[in-house]
Amino acid sequence: MATASNEFKLTGPSGTEWYNRSAVTLSCRLSPEISAVNMEIRWFQETDCVCVYKNREVTEGRGYEGKVSLFTQELGKGNVSLQLRDCTPLDVGHYLCQVTDGDSTGEMTVTMKQSSREQRSLKIQKEINMATASNEFKLIGPSGKEWYNHSAVTLSCRLSPEISAVNMEIRWFKETDCVCVYKNREVTEGRGYRGRVSLDTQELERGNVSLQLRDCRGSDFGDYLCQVTDGDRTEDITVQMNI
Structure with a gap:
C-alpha cells in the first residue's frame, strides 16, 4: 500500500x-x-x-x-x-x-x-474521509486455482503479515453479486448464497479470511473478489474457482 x-x-x-x-x-x-x-x-x-x-x-x-x-x-x-x-x-x-x-x-x-x-x-x-492507515497489510491467496471436492470448496485468502481481522470489514464478491459480508463481528450472507457460505470466524484472529462455499453449482464457478477494509485502508485479491 x-x-x-x-x-x-x-x-x-x-x-x-x-x-x-x-x-x-x-x-x-x-x-x-x-x-x-x-x-x-x-x-x-x-x-x-x-x-x-x-x-x-x-x-x-x-x-x-x-x-x-x-x-x-x-x-x-x-x-x-x-x-x-x-x-x-x-x-x-x-x-x-x-x-x-x-x-x-x-x-x-x-x-x-x-x-x-x-x-x-x-x-x-x-x-x-481518506487518510493514511496505521496498519499496512496485503492479501495472499492460493498459489494456483482452487478446485472443489464434491460439493464444497474453500477459497483461500489470508492477511500478510498475520494480523487479526476480527475488527475489520470483509466482503466476498462474485462479479456483481455480494456473496457475504463480515461487519461489526457479524456475517451476513448475500442473496442466493444463504445457508451456503461462511467464514471461519475463529480463524479471523490469525488473519484467515477464507470463504467456505457449500452445495456448489455450475453457476458458482468463476472469479471471486475478496475485499478487506481496516479503517481507511482497503485491499483486495481475486481467487479463481474451477471444476
Missing part, C-alpha cells in the same frame, strides 16, 4: 432529497471535484451489489437490471451519483457508495426512507 496521489472524500446532499414518482437520485460526489472516469465505483444495498463501474463500464447487479445507472458523462466532474428507477418498498434502506482510486478508497452511506406521505427522503448518515 502507498499514499494515493489524489486524496478525496465523498459528499452528498446538504439536506433531504425527495424523489418524483418512481425515480430517485442518490447523490454522491468527490471532493475536491476530480475525475472519477478511471476509478472503480460500487454501490451496495446491504449485501446486494447494486452496480459496479469498472474499466469504464457499468454492470448492473442481480435484481437491478434496467433499474439503475450512473451519470457517466458527469464522472469527469466527480459525480458518482446513482440513479434508481421503478422504486419499490424493497428499495428503501441503506446504500453504500464505495469509490476506489488505486490504493485509496472512500465510502459514504446514504439512507433512503419512506415518509408518512409515501415519499422517500435521502440523508447522509456518515462520511469516511
